[in-house]
Amino acid sequence: MKEFLNFLAGQDPYAALDGDDLERLAHAVEAEYFTAGTTVVAEGAEPLDHLWVVRTGAVEVVDRGRVVDLLGPGDTFGHVSLLSGLPPALAVRAAEDTLCYRLPDHRTLLAHPERLRFAFYGTDVRRDRLTGADGGFADRAHAPVSRYVRPVPRCAPDLPVREVAALISDSGQSCALVDYPDGVAGIVTDNDFRRRVGSGEVGVDEPVDRLVTRPVLTVNASTPVATAFLQMVEHGVHHLVAVDRTGRPLGVVRVVDLASAEVRDPLVVRAAVDSASDLAALGDACRLLPATAVELWDTGVPPERIGGLLAAVVDSALRRLLHLDSAVADPGVPASWLVLGSLARREVLPSSDVDTAVVWDGGEEAADAVRSAASRVLDDLESCGLQRCADGANANTPTFSRPLARWRSDVAGIVKDPSAEGSLLLATMLADSRPVSEAALGREVLDAMVAPARSPQFLHALLEYTLAARPPTGFVRDFVVEHSGEHRGQLNLKRGGLRPVTSLGRWVGVVTGDVRGTTPERLRRGAADGLLTTDEAETLVGAYHQVYALLLAEEVEAIRAGRPASTYVAPGDLDSLTRRHLRESFRAIGHVQERLESEWQRRLG
Amino acid sequence: MSLLRRLTGRGPGGRPRAIPGWDSLDLPWRDAELAVVDLELTGLDLKRDEIVSYGGVVVRGGRVVASTVVYGLVRPRIPVSAESIAIHALRPADLEDAPGLDVCVEALADLLTGRVLVAHAAWVERAFIGRAFAECGLRLDGPVVDTAALARELGLAPRGAETEPSLEGLASGIGLPLHTTHHAAGDALTTAGLFLALASRLDRTEPQTVRSLTNVSHRQSLGAQRRPFPF
Known part of the structure; x- marks a missing residue:
């Protein structure tokens, strides 16, 4: 059983489960072996009551006879049908001899099913792209999104949920556009069926109006693919409605299409x-x-x-x-x-x-x-x-x-x-x-x-240790004022900018007992738990993003130039706007540190 | 003993009832229920040695069903040899408080009833389970599938060799994950995965039934010659 447990614990999204839920899931695994060419999921079959994770080997996703994606170890499939209750829109077959783990519906099995957040864009890749069969990445990402627009069914807001589901399923799509008399369109997606019909909140005979999201997020059909993709990722949506120049809906762009085609x-x-x-x-x-x-x-x-x-x-x-x-x-x-x-x-x-x-x-x-x-x-x-x-x-x-x-x-x-x-x-x-x-x-x-x-001693000492990582007090043109006198004139971005913020994030993690995630995620949890104010958390997140981006920019330049990257910058080399932002970031970090120092010393004392 | 009697439905004459498994002979293997079993032993001498732990899992609908895993320790009546401790890492102290053989037999009878026995180098499991059953008045009598034999049939292990191919070597050789090795439940799960892969590969030549898999197992078995078994 340990193999199942370790495998799932090492994969997203299952890694987000707590120990008890992981045990439950591992206990419910059913392993099945498919030789190359065998169908795992047939297109248009009964809606699935389970989902699949590839353990070893690879499976291909087939859309009307055409292979559109290749999934490898750790990749999940079948979840869209399971969650939407709709027949699988795409077929899946073994590309090579493949062992898959089949998991039952997590919504009834787990204590915290909401922790499983499935990515609807793949973390997978078509094998032909390994050989560089199609053009350069940057070229493809700049192509207009119109190439991937799918025509989807359209309906009136008073059509019953049941009929809209049938309409979507017959069309082989994953959503429908809902037209309103005022001309502002709405959208209903498989995700809405899963969250609100599956939970019993909305009945199948009620008008689809109750499920509709309106107004919809739109994207101009001439927008580059990469921009559209990131817009979806940022808004956490799986569909965007593509519109022409006059704002008239043309159809839908799905994150899965963009992800499998371009940004990978x-x-x-x-x-x-x-x-x-x-x-x-x-x-x-x-x-x-x-x-x-x-x-x-x-x-x-x-x-x-x-x-x-x-x-x-x-x-x-x-x-x-x-x-x-x-x-x-x-x-x-x-x-x-x-x-x-x-x-x-x-x-x-x-x-x-x-x-x-x-x-x-x-x-x-x-x-x-x-x-x-x-x-x-x-x-x-x-x-x-x-x-x-x-x-x-x-x-x-x-x-x-x-x-x-x-x-x-x-x-x-x-x-x-x-x-x-x-x-x-x-x-x-x-x-x-x-x-x-x-x-x-x-x-x-x-x-x-x-x-x-x-012990309180531990938390006390940890805070002291955390606050010991100080940003520079300031800098004027080419002159950096450090707490310690080394490297005057040069600014260590990693030590002076990143470390004070990552240390605060880590401190939040240890104090709250939840150290998962990135520094911004930890800091925002700190605000949710009252360790930091929302303002403080957002200021620190902003500072973190700025410094990280500066460091990455320097590394990218270094890779291009074939030289080693440096974590030092001379303030004089930065443009004046960046310099001013950076100085403000450092001051803001300093203020948060001072506030914590006085307040927590008192609380812990 | 009353529990065992109830379990096995022994008749008034006291005649041992066989564990059935023959009903599924002509079914495609994915339609049959199979029970994959692995034993850890005090040694390999059938006359003398005993079971120290057992593990098993059901294969149903062509899938290894994790929720059906059974595992248990058995208190042996003879000393565990140093060589076998080196393999399965079960020391006499670990086994002191384990239940006796009847609990193991009960669990295995439960697992095997109506199912086809699958094991790696199955002649070992078959012999030791058969003897344990006999001691409790049961008879092991059903079709047996041997993954080592299936591997020989597919050319994944040398034919005519004098030793059995290792379970780990075969499983990792065809890219299957290994479960905890030399642990009866872990090895049963690894064997179950190996069985799925081998039976699926044999299907490519000709769809396999329980009978055809049993026949291959019999034909390619080393058991009859009692070759030395390399753990």
Whole structure:
């Protein structure tokens, strides 16, 4: 059963479930094997009462005889039919011999089904794109969205829900446009059926008007594909209504069409990583990463999203490497690899080191075997062009490789009494950790970290430690005023700009006991929990985005120029607007720090 | 013993009732119910050695059903050999408080009733389950499918070799995930996945029934010769 548990715990969206729900889901798995060419889901079959996750192999999504997508390990399918109650619009068949896990309806099985948020655009890739069969990424992304407009059924607002569902299903689409006398169109999608009809809130004989979203989000048919895609991602919608210049609806653009057609290049790398059969192939795939970052940047993908995409690829590379190396470097005990730092928060830059730790299920006597296997993996990682941590946070060192029992007792010791040297550094590193293999085992380290048995001394010391990362006091033209006097005249963006904010995010995570997510996600949770005001959280998020974007811009330039990237900038090199923003960001971070310092010292004191 | 009697429906004459499994012989294998079983043993001497743990899972509708997994330890009446401890890591102390053989037999009878037995190098499981059943007045008598034999039929393991192909080697060789190795429930799940893959591949030549899979298992079995078994 552990295999099911670990696999699901390592995949989105299932990783978001708590331990109990993961157990429930793992217990309900049914595994089925399909030889190449076998149909898994037939087009227009009965609506599914289950969904599928690919475990090994690959399946193709077929639209009227044409292969439109290829899904690989970890990809989910069938959820659209399950959630909408509509017959599957697309057929799915095995592209090669494939093992799939079938899961029952999570809405009745799980205590917190709302934690499963399915992506309706794939995290997958058509294999022909690996060979570069179609044109350049940037060209395709700039093509107008009109190419992907689908005509959809249209109906009047008083038509019963039941008939609209039939209309949608007969047309093979996933939504319908609803025309109102005032000319302002509305939309009803499979998602509305799932949320409101499936839950019994709206009956099947009621007019569809009760389900309609109006007015609709529209996009001009001449808008570039990449812009439309990001608009959908940002608004969290799966459909946009394409309109002509006069605002007349032409049809619908679906996120799944855009995602499968265009905005996917990092996923090409991921697919190459996942299918690498040896170290050389994996190295080739990983070396595509810097160029991918440049392409994403050029296409105008938001910087923080680029960080998340790069992290997903590094994750898969490490997983693949662990798999490839398991034959030659077997630790002999169940061992879970954790990634640490920015990679764990999914906030990497192209030049980021890969910080790792390992936890094994067994005694101290296994230490040598685990560490020598880890050394092998790290050596191979570097041969693929990914660097281990220069500051020594590596899975082959005694500090970062411990048996589970000792991680537990050591962490329990730290959260009770943080006075020993290095305690807080270790605690903060573990707060930014995420298992990439044997996830169920790896999670236990983090669970110990956020256990409720933490002493006031620990929280007090953690806050002090957090606030020690100060932004520069200010800068005037070329002159930087630092709390410490090093590097005068140059500004360390990572240390002075990013670290104070990521530290605050981490502090919020530890205090609230929920360290998941990126720095902006943590900060906003901090506001929701009353640790920060909404203003403070948004100010910090804004500062974070600004500094991260500056760092990424510098890295992209460095990759283009073939030189090493620097985290230092001379303020004089920034344009005056950026400089002013940056100065305001630093001041705002400083204000939040001062407020926390005085208030929390009092509360904890 | 009353529970076992109820379970097996032993007649007034006390004649042991067979565990049926023959009904499904002519069904396509996806329409039959199969029970995949793995045992960990004190050793491989059928006359002397005993079961120390058992694991099993049902294959229904062509799918391995995780919710049907059964697993249990058995307190052996003889010492566990050092070699077998090295394999399954069950020490005498781990087994001290385990229930006796009757609980294991009850669970396996439950699992196997009306189902086809599937195991890797199935002659081992068949022999040890058969003996355990006999001790409790039951008879193991039904079709048996052997994944090692199916692998030989498909050319995935050398024919005419003197040893059985390893379960892990076969499963990872065709890209299947490994469950906890040398743990009866983990190995039963791995065997179940391997069975699906092998039977599906045999379907490509000719749609397989329980009978045809049983025949292949029999024809390609090493069991008759009692070859040494490499764990």
